[in-house]
Amino acid sequence: MSIDARNHEDAETFDGSGDESGGESDDDNRSPIQRWADDWIRNPEKAYAVMLVFLGGVLLTTSLFPLYWLFNVAMAPPGQTDIPLLPETIDLSAFVQVFQQVPFARFMFNSLFYAFTVTVFVLLVASLAGYAFGRLEFRGKTPLLFALLVLSFFPPATLFIPLFRAFNQQVPMLGLFTLPVEIYGTPGAVVAPLSAFTMPLAIFILTTFYGQIPDGLEEAARVEGTTRIGALFRVIMPLSAPGVATAGILTFITVYTEFFFSFLMTGNSAAEWAPVVDGVIAFQTQYTVRYDLQAAASLIAIVPVAILVVVAQDKIISGLTQGALKE
Amino acid sequence: MARVKLTDVTKRYDDVTAVDDMNLDLKDGEFICLVGPSGCGKSTTLETVAGLTKPTSGTITIGDREVTNLPPKDRGIAMVFQNIALFPHMDVYDNISFGLRLRNFPQDEMDERVEEAARVVRLQGMLDRMPSEMSGGQRQRVAIARAIVRDPDVFLMDEPLANLDAKLRVNMRTELQRLHKQLDTTIIYVTHNQAEAMTMSDRIAVLNRGELQQIAPPLVCYNQPANRFVAGFIGSPSMNFVDATVGDGTLDANGYSVSFDTAAIDGVTPGEAVEFGIRPEDLYLADNSAEAADPSRTFSVTTDVLEPMGDEIFVYLKPILDPSGGGGMTDFEERQGLLMSVDPATDISEEEDVEIVLDRARIHLFDDDTGDAISHGVVADADLEAEAERDEAQAD
Numbered sequence: 001m002s003i004d005a006r007n008h009e010d011a012e013t014f015d016g017s018g019d020e021s022g023g024e025s026d027d028d029n030r031s032p033i034q035r036w037a038d039d040w041i042r043n044p045e046k047a048y049a050v051m052l053v054f055l056g057g058v059l060l061t062t063s064l065f066p067l068y069w070l071f072n073v074a075m076a077p078p079g080q081t082d083i084p085l086l087p088e089t090i091d092l093s094a095f096v097q098v099f100q101q102v103p104f105a106r107f108m109f110n111s112l113f114y115a116f117t118v119t120v121f122v123l124l125v126a127s128l129a130g131y132a133f134g135r136l137e138f139r140g141k142t143p144l145l146f147a148l149l150v151l152s153f154f155p156p157a158t159l160f161i162p163l164f165r166a167f168n169q170q171v172p173m174l175g176l177f178t179l180p181v182e183i184y185g186t187p188g189a190v191v192a193p194l195s196a197f198t199m200p201l202a203i204f205i206l207t208t209f210y211g212q213i214p215d216g217l218e219e220a221a222r223v224e225g226t227t228r229i230g231a232l233f234r235v236i237m238p239l240s241a242p243g244v245a246t247a248g249i250l251t252f253i254t255v256y257t258e259f260f261f262s263f264l265m266t267g268n269s270a271a272e273w274a275p276v277v278d279g280v281i282a283f284q285t286q287y288t289v290r291y292d293l294q295a296a297a298s299l300i301a302i303v304p305v306a307i308l309v310v311v312a313q314d315k316i317i318s319g320l321t322q323g324a325l326k327e
Numbered sequence: 328m329a330r331v332k333l334t335d336v337t338k339r340y341d342d343v344t345a346v347d348d349m350n351l352d353l354k355d356g357e358f359i360c361l362v363g364p365s366g367c368g369k370s371t372t373l374e375t376v377a378g379l380t381k382p383t384s385g386t387i388t389i390g391d392r393e394v395t396n397l398p399p400k401d402r403g404i405a406m407v408f409q410n411i412a413l414f415p416h417m418d419v420y421d422n423i424s425f426g427l428r429l430r431n432f433p434q435d436e437m438d439e440r441v442e443e444a445a446r447v448v449r450l451q452g453m454l455d456r457m458p459s460e461m462s463g464g465q466r467q468r469v470a471i472a473r474a475i476v477r478d479p480d481v482f483l484m485d486e487p488l489a490n491l492d493a494k495l496r497v498n499m500r501t502e503l504q505r506l507h508k509q510l511d512t513t514i515i516y517v518t519h520n521q522a523e524a525m526t527m528s529d530r531i532a533v534l535n536r537g538e539l540q541q542i543a544p545p546l547v548c549y550n551q552p553a554n555r556f557v558a559g560f561i562g563s564p565s566m567n568f569v570d571a572t573v574g575d576g577t578l579d580a581n582g583y584s585v586s587f588d589t590a591a592i593d594g595v596t597p598g599e600a601v602e603f604g605i606r607p608e609d610l611y612l613a614d615n616s617a618e619a620a621d622p623s624r625t626f627s628v629t630t631d632v633l634e635p636m637g638d639e640i641f642v643y644l645k646p647i648l649d650p651s652g653g654g655g656m657t658d659f660e661e662r663q664g665l666l667m668s669v670d671p672a673t674d675i676s677e678e679e680d681v682e683i684v685l686d687r688a689r690i691h692l693f694d695d696d697t698g699d700a701i702s703h704g705v706v707a708d709a710d711l712e713a714e715a716e717r718d719e720a721q722a723d
């Protein structure tokens with residue numbers, strides 16, 4: 001429905017005289033949509049509000065509906081493939097069965113263990129690197145940072161075969177040495193490559209944040225009695241809390257949801273350090289698939305990440321509102 | 328409390344020499360100010376003492392220990408920074424006790440020391456505040472408390488008052504002096520504000536371009552500057568400098584001459600170009616010539632701009648350009664106009680011809696090439712009457 005320019009101008013003059021007598025007759029000539037459009041043109045904030053609600057609704061629906069659907073599947077009885085829009089019964093027993101049929105807790109522990117170990121290791125090493133890149137001047141700094149960027153562009157999958165051989169068959173590395181033990185099927189086979197893959201981004205984030213802390217604070221800490229490393233962990237890192245939290249969360253989520261390496265570098269049973277994906281797959285046998293349990297397991301697996309994000313978000317905000325520096 | 332000794336300390340960056348062959352020997356408990364213009368190497372010198380910068384060559388000794396290669400934490404120093412540098416994520420108590428916690432002090436002793444330090448800088452009752460909730464002066468006091476709480480051998484202060492407003496700066500200046508009296512610790516204080524240097528220190532070390540120009544008590548730097556740089560840097564407003572030539576028994580400055588006994592001053596030969604300096608307060612109106620210890624003959628100038636300061640008036644003087652004006656400084660260049668300070672009660676106006684005298688006992692002569700001081704005050708020619716006659720002859 002187009003907006004008639006003449007009508008529009010008329011509306012403005014009526015607005016000026018501000019009387020109902022003219023308005024009524026005009027309203028008769030116009031469709032409700034015309035009046036509606038007219039109203040929005042004069043009050044654009046109404047249009048913005050409506051659009052905001054609409055967009056927000058679309059975003060929420062597209063992101064939350066799959067979760068709702070999982071919940072629906074989990075509510076359906078075993079073997080039912082026709083899932084209604086509203087669950088017919090609310091039966092939470094699937095969420096308990098998940099832990100009874102397979103050692104799902106152990107699967108989750110494995111994945112959380114990977115995510116936690118990698119995050120701690122990456123934050124530690126990336127902090128040292130971020131300190132060097134962000135706060136020190138040295139020859140070759142830019143080429144090194146650039147090399148790091150280039151390395152992070154490699155698709156991890158291309159490295160799978162060589163890593164698999166190195167972890168599995170004890171091939172000589174660079175013709176110089178072999179790994180002392182076979183680490184396939186141990187946490188190391190997941191933690192080591194995933195640390196390497198998540199490291200560049202963490203280094204970039206921390207470099208930016210550490211570079212912004214005034215030199216005076218580090219010098220003050222060193223005069224007060226810390227070493228450079230001490231100043232890094234006692235002053236620079238706490239003051240960069242938002243950056244550390246960001247790097248930490250990204251690393252944690254990346255590793256927790258990582259499928260390729262954690263699935264292929266480990267065995268299939270929980271005791272063989274299989275990740276949570278194996279836990280979900282475990283409800284599928286040669287002849288049966290328990291979709292309801294898989295859906296329940298998937299929902300449970302989301303919980304730790306959701307909690308982490310909520311908690312860390314709080315930390316990020318508190319970090320940002322901390323007292324300003326006098327600089 | 329400790330002696331601090333810098334021997335041949337040099338700090339070179341890629342293409343700049345920030346500190347050049349610095350030798351300093353500070354007595355135990357001395358308050359010393361490093362002053363100089365921006366980029367003169369005073370902060371770098373302080374950083375080498377702190378251990379934040381490693382000197383390219385030379386040694387630094389604190390007490391009996393050579394500390395050149397020790398990290399800052401092992402040097403027994405404490406430092407107050409220009410940007411205050413409180414840890415913004417810690418409250419006042421944690422800031423002050425930071426160094427003590429690193430040294431694993433027992434809790435009760437730590438409490439005691441923090442209380443004491445807070446009392447000294449008058450911060451009682453504020454220990455649980457965050458730095459962001461405090462005013463500039465309070466933050467600076469926290470920084471000072473953080474420094475004194477560890478009872479260091481040497482205090483290093485890098486322009487600690489530079490970021491404070493003028494009134495607070497004067498207050499903190501007195502507080503620092505009181506603190507020094509109370510603690511009796513060796514203090515090295517960097518500033519570019521020569522008023523701070525003059526009022527607070529036992530000795531001033533004047534630096535320029537990385538080199539030590541003079542180290543002496545404030546009044547010695549003021550009255551007997553070692554060279555032209557020190558003379559120009561110390562004192563506000565700055566000393567007047569005029570190019571001059573040594574004549575036979577006179578000093579000729581662009582048409583104006585002061586008589587003095589050339590023979591009585593070493594290193595001055597007739598015909599030599601020198602620079603002569605005189606402080607604004609050593610110039611007098613001819614009417615007040617009795618106030619000068621050793622007044623010269625009078626000469627005529629025109630007043631230019633007046634700056635009434637309340638307690639005195641700064642008068643900018645320019646030479647009378649017309650030679651027929653009588654005994655004036657004919658060839659004076661603009662930049663060699665003089666600044667005179669007079670009593671606020673003086674009746675003087677702009678663009679007025681006045682007669683002035685200068686105090687011969689307070690003239691400074693500097694070598695034209697090296698800038699080194701040749702003499703402070705010139706001795707009048709033995710035959711004062713002869714001078715008077717000559718003056719009269721010139722006036723005619």
